[in-house]
Amino acid sequence: xxxxxxxxxxxxxxxxxxxxxxxxxxxxxxxxxxxxxxxxxxxxxxxxxxxxxxxxxxxxxxxxxxxxxxxxxxxxxxxxxxxxxxxxxxxxxxxxxxxxxxxxxxxxxxxxxxx
Amino acid sequence: xxxxxxxxxxxxxxxxxxxxxxxxxxxxxxxxxxxxxxxxxxxxxxxxxxxxxxxxxxxxxxxxxxxxxxxxxxxxxxxxxxxxxxxxxxxxxxxxxxxxxxxxxxxxxxxx
Numbered sequence: 001x002x003x004x005x006x007x008x009x010x011x012x013x014x015x016x017x018x019x020x021x022x023x024x025x026x027x028x029x030x031x032x033x034x035x036x037x038x039x040x041x042x043x044x045x046x047x048x049x050x051x052x053x054x055x056x057x058x059x060x061x062x063x064x065x066x067x068x069x070x071x072x073x074x075x076x077x078x079x080x081x082x083x084x085x086x087x088x089x090x091x092x093x094x095x096x097x098x099x100x101x102x103x104x105x106x107x108x109x110x111x112x113x114x115x
Numbered sequence: 116x117x118x119x120x121x122x123x124x125x126x127x128x129x130x131x132x133x134x135x136x137x138x139x140x141x142x143x144x145x146x147x148x149x150x151x152x153x154x155x156x157x158x159x160x161x162x163x164x165x166x167x168x169x170x171x172x173x174x175x176x177x178x179x180x181x182x183x184x185x186x187x188x189x190x191x192x193x194x195x196x197x198x199x200x201x202x203x204x205x206x207x208x209x210x211x212x213x214x215x216x217x218x219x220x221x222x223x224x225x226x227x
Contacts, residue, residue, distance in 0.1 A: 041220070
């Protein structure tokens with residue numbers, strides 16, 4: 001297992017376009033999280049899944065954002081009608097159910113630039 | 116409002132010196148995590164502190180947790196250049212969701 005994988009690593013898009021990011025978690029991990037990190041800040045929680053169920057969404061996640069995790073495996077995060085304020089690093093993390101003992105494992109992130 | 120504050124925000128130190136980074140949080144939590152982030156990279160787990168009084172050490176870094184004071188420290192002993200990075204603490208205040216609240220980060224630069 002090579003850890004949490006995110007694609008693409010970098011994405012530059014024009015304002016108003018839609019973008020989709022993918023996250024492949026560690027295979028035996030039930031929980032999957034999405035965070036957003038802007039320059040000079042700590043990561044902020046967006047949403048999380050336990051298996052295929054999306055259990056919580058942050059108020060940061062506007063209607064333009066949607067996340068899925070079909071079949072409880074990989075996850076996608078889509079941003080519709082991108083805005084310049086969406087420019088950030090989007091981080092995916094996964095954990096087993098007993099994650100309290102181990103913490104998350106983060107992926108390398110997808111850096112989004114909206115021009 | 117839940118807050119996780121770190122200080123200092125920036126730290127420039129000479130190789131060989133010792134220093135401590137502080138992480139204060141405003142809610143009850145008996146779990147605290149430390150992560151390291153290199154520029155443009157993702158977060159690497161350093162320590163998982165699961166109870167009051169927990170202390171963990173790895174190389175030149177030692178982390179401790181005081182849940183009564185809502186304080187964690189990350190102590191650096193005899194700093195080396197390779198420790199230059201941004202360090203984040205995160206608390207897990209929501210029972211069952213494991214939704215972390217991250218601190219503001221401490222950007223450490225170790226000068227040779």
